[in-house]
Amino acid sequence: MTHRIDFQPDPTNYKHWNVSYDGPVAQLVMDVDETEGLFDGYELKLNSYDLGVDIELSDIVQRMRFEHPEVKVIVMQSGKDKVFCAGANIRMLAGAEHAHKVNFCKFTNETRNTYEAAEQDSGQKYVAAVRGSCAGGGYELALACNHIMLVDDHTSSVALPEVPLLAVLPGTGGLTRVTDKRKVRRDLADVFCSVEEGVKGKRAVDWRLVDEVVPNSKFDEIVATRATEFAAASSKDDVAQGVLLTPLDRRFAEDGSVSYSTVEVTADRAARTVTVTVKGPDEDAPADMAAFQAEGAQAWMLRCARELDDAILHLRLNEPELGLIEFQTQGDPDRVIAHEKLLLENADHWLANEVLKYWKRVLKRVDLTSRSMVAIVEHGSCYAGVLAELLWSVDRSYMMLEEFEGDNRPMATITLSEANFGLFPMSNDLSRLETRFYGTPDSVDALRDQIGTSLDAEEAETLGLVTYAYDDIDWEDEVRLFKEERASFSPDAMTGMEANLRFAGPETMETRIFGRLTAWQNWIFNRPNAVGPDGALQRYGTGKRGDYNMQRV
């Protein structure tokens, strides 16, 4: 594999961010090393970023929650003079393949969503303290914070100059957050997104683009005051000791397979499919949260989430031709339920909360992965509680019915838990069961009666929990035919179809970002006006504007 992108940076050696801690307030300083781009061919000038910069940010945000639960306020600032952040690096975008652009945007969007939700999920509030130019993806970094402060120095501004300058959209949530989160009046949003130089000073507050402007001379002081105030007002419990996120136990093989302690990734390049097998816990659940915390990153519920998360990201960025992900589980369903139960019963414990919220994010990451996905429920599997969510994340599912000759594993079952009824909402804010039974909401209520029951294939099919149940005679052919069929379809059509079918019903700001905004951006990323030889991205920095075909569609 050429240049595998690694989503596990070394936290002792970040290249682009400095983090410092002082009780409940952390300082997060963006100071991009322009020579340390993830690929060759561009320099990360003016605090512009590429995927490598965002991988570090994502890691920091994650560690903030597990390793630094004492933190209640995070102040995001720039380590450069005169510029907060210039946004995604244009030369990187201009040189990147379409698929990389799309996956880069998806990952940065997920990172923005994660720290945006940190206040509600974990009581960690992000404050953007903006000094200097804050443009494009830079302003989108700030938009995902919970509070935006802008220095009033006659030059510092916020801007979304993508449309006039680059002929692409502010696609990392920019357009959606301006209207839906900041609730900027749509004609003012139109003006704002059309002016390269952006908006500064009082007008930025009047237009709702920032929460406050602060005189330059008092900026550091007022930022510090605000951080202290927010920390004091926080309802987050005081937690003295976090949990260290130790390095993942993983091995990459030549053939594309990856082994983690609880996740096995097996690629079949010829068939363009990959099997992701999640292994249930081997040990009994910790006795209490003290024991869980003592296990730390080795506790199965946390370890498995981290490994599955890493596996999904690896497949997305490094294995674009493995078009079908086949989920399997193997293990003892009762043990899965027992491990989960400890957290459910202690959901007000900070660490239990963090682990459950992390599973929410990992499962959303699965939903948003633009690969066809199927869950295979074999004998010996452990689709129980949180792992059962995989059944309804995927596009369809197949379950073994009755005994299979020569298969001595325990018969395939599915076990629901309380967690399946709202603890892991999708981006559309519905549970996976609510989304699945969007047409028959009563079915969801009825399923509550099944909590804790080992449901066999016939029951699971009748209850609508799996798509198909097949016995020994039909199983192999049906699963094989499905995989062959899926592998023969156009990947683009699959992506479009799945993006529509997976998110039935109501939309949220999050689904609007991944649905409406991203779909338009991907369209633009295919149009010559942006990416062609005379398009704006290629011409950026040459002093010449893009040469556009002026036909509207």
Added chain:
Amino acid sequence: MTHRIDFQPDPTNYKHWNVSYDGPVAQLVMDVDETEGLFDGYELKLNSYDLGVDIELSDIVQRMRFEHPEVKVIVMQSGKDKVFCAGANIRMLAGAEHAHKVNFCKFTNETRNTYEAAEQDSGQKYVAAVRGSCAGGGYELALACNHIMLVDDHTSSVALPEVPLLAVLPGTGGLTRVTDKRKVRRDLADVFCSVEEGVKGKRAVDWRLVDEVVPNSKFDEIVATRATEFAAASSKDDVAQGVLLTPLDRRFAEDGSVSYSTVEVTADRAARTVTVTVKGPDEDAPADMAAFQAEGAQAWMLRCARELDDAILHLRLNEPELGLIEFQTQGDPDRVIAHEKLLLENADHWLANEVLKYWKRVLKRVDLTSRSMVAIVEHGSCYAGVLAELLWSVDRSYMMLEEFEGDNRPMATITLSEANFGLFPMSNDLSRLETRFYGTPDSVDALRDQIGTSLDAEEAETLGLVTYAYDDIDWEDEVRLFKEERASFSPDAMTGMEANLRFAGPETMETRIFGRLTAWQNWIFNRPNAVGPDGALQRYGTGKRGDYNMQRV
């Protein structure tokens, strides 16, 4: 202009549809003439359709409501043996330019939405009586009906074979209506959209794809019974006499300008802008609805809606390079209010209801037009009531402030009416004022106090009703600079930006179709897997499948 597409077909000479009336039940028979395609190079076999077929359907649906208010149930059937409708013609799609494909889909979507809403808006219920193959766009025709009946004859089926067969999406609402309207379980939807041959018989009911299946031998009888039952159950008032939609008064000039009786379209090709001036009524409002009905299609409120609708469609399909639409109005605002008032006060009169509902559709058509739009509020203008909606349909607005030298027209004002507070919802189901003030809902309530007041530019700007108010000194430069700026941007980026900013807040099935579904389809319409020389669209009918790049993005 080469081959101007005309949205005013001759109702005495439809080529593709037969309509017959029998009291409250109308029969709408699709019987496409394969030799009468809108363009050369394809034959409309198997009841497949192109834009010309849909223009006739749209015209029929419109006339049904105005000319045949006695109709309560419309039965849509096929005039062909063995096929209901094979969907959009593939050779037409394969040969069409990207912009035509996109606008074709938009118009067909608008037509589907129109007859889908006819039951709620006007008490006209559409029933699809499906015999034979009903595939792709054919099933989408049925999906937009309020009731779907399928013959149970072992061969008739409903299908969405676009993904496996053509590597594109069921983009005329298909994916969205399957999950959001029919509420098909998402894994079953995934199966359904993957099988070329579709689903038939009882399974089609079980999966919620149709409302009932009917034995072949009793099909005609049960369809007739169902129509009679629906008509009897209808709460629609009995109306004896409709209003004839007489031909539009319009003249096309060589330079691209078009003159209607109440709408003037003036193109500036060099600047790539077009001015659409709506002229207020010259005459006093009719005294009552009897007088209004006597005026019929000549009544200003109806005439103006028809002309504006036609002008917008003309610009969309025939003038792709006129990227900026500048709306103007000229006339007496009090007269506009008076004409509108008659309808508002008689909103329970069938014709008043129809005209108001038609304005709702026309204004939605404006919202969905992928051109930059600006409203210019000059002295002498009449942005009052329904015409004021244009101010908030557009991306931004400029208003003349105070007196202008040498301009003797009455000072520019804006007049709100009750109609601006919910009578003309956008696709997102919010009024344009609610969408505009999404961040400050109290502002909308406060605006109610202004109903009937002539608001000058200063007041209008303070209330947030216009973007900018400029006096004589700045006006010309500011408006010119805006137009030049807009004309310099990439049309694609504008389309994407406007599609995001115009529809803040909640999503509906309709916005999901035009936002999420359409954006993904447009992306796919740019991808080689669909439209390249070896893509599925080009290879359709050759016996060879598309040769796909298998990389997922």
